[in-house]
Amino acid sequence: MPAKPINTDRLSLTPTRLLLLVAAFLVTSGNWSFFERVTDVYPLDSNNLGFLVSLVIFFYAFIVLLLLGFSLIMPVRIAATVFILLAAATGYYADSLSVVIDDTMVRNILQTNINEAADVINTGLILRVALLGLLPVAVIWLLPLQKASFLRELRYKLQTAAAAVLVIVLCILPLSDHYASFFREHKPLRYYSNPSYPIYSIGKYINQRIQSSITREFTRLAKTVTPAVPGKHPRLVILVVGETVRTDHFSLNGYKRETTPLLAKEPRVISYPRVSSCGTSTAISVPCMFAYEGREDFDPDAAEHTENILDILNR
Incomplete structure (x- = not known):
């Protein structure tokens, strides 16, 4: 059937x-x-x-x-x-x-x-x-x-x-x-x-x-920038940013447990223990670390239209 x-x-x-x-x-x-x-x-x-x-x-x-x-x-x-x-x-x-x-x-x-x-x-x-x-x-x-x-x-x-x-x-x-x-x-x-x-x-x-x-236009903070010496080989700086890392839990800053064994073997490594971010959100904390305004006055929307330290160094 x-x-x-x-x-x-x-x-x-x-x-x-x-x-x-x-x-x-x-x-x-x-x-x-x-x-x-x-x-x-x-x-x-x-x-x-x-x-x-x-x-x-x-x-x-x-x-x-x-x-x-x-x-x-x-x-x-x-x-x-x-x-x-x-x-x-x-x-x-x-x-x-x-x-x-x-x-x-x-x-x-x-x-x-x-x-x-x-x-x-x-x-x-x-x-x-x-x-x-x-x-x-x-x-x-x-x-x-x-x-x-x-x-x-x-x-x-x-x-x-x-x-x-x-x-x-x-x-x-x-x-x-x-x-x-x-x-x-x-x-x-x-x-x-x-x-x-x-x-x-x-x-x-x-x-x-x-x-x-x-409402926003791009704002240049540094009117004049001194360029590098012409003809001189530029220095390469690799900046490792850990915007969510606690400075007191970082072995380069004296923490007992080895958290960065490979990085510690590199010569001429400089650790900056007094750097602070605006939080643990990457989209906010990373721009904040390089912003001119500082943590208290940082505005993520304004930061996208304003020069920061890296922009000035790039010039």
Whole structure:
């Protein structure tokens, strides 16, 4: 007896319903660190149970709004793909390393090189992206979507957005004290919301870049530079910068354990133990070390349009 053909119409969804399912998937699969930290602050007991349930619903409605907003400027499947892959990758680093994707981290990612990037790509990340990223994305692209006119689909999206806003309001009103505490006193909790905070950070970084390129011109600090003596063979200086190395844990500075055995064998090595950086973020600390302003007044956006020590030496 021949098998009956699968009726794909039963499996098909409207684009708006697909986004509702994607939002539910994102809340449950990409926010383990977020909810873990929330329950650390608001323990799962009778006093906080109502707020915690409300927060899950609030967060779901907010993700729905984000997806709907992006679906207005790009196809639904592409919006869902971007959200799912981003949530899978950033969720791994939040769960495994407690790393949040803020605008500084976005700057680091975009300015890193292949060797540094390879250090943070491991089996755990690959499995996470494959199972919670690529697999659901494949399902989305294989699943047939019901076609509707642009105006009809726009109406569905606007109705869904209005419903999501109403849900958010209904979540906040009866528990306004809890939400006031959540937003005012526990701001770091929001850093783990996924993928909403990474999306916010990417947008913030893009805005900073746009504003920086529009309002800033390149500034020369040294009006006159004395060139090297003509005809004299220039001296080659190799500068080894360890912007995340603690000076008291560096063997060249007297640390008991040999941390740089090969470097110690090189002749004429000079160690500068009194150098400080602006932090452990490479995209910030390295430019800061060579900036004229110093650590207190350093601005990473301004530094990209201002001469530093290396620029002057290069002249």
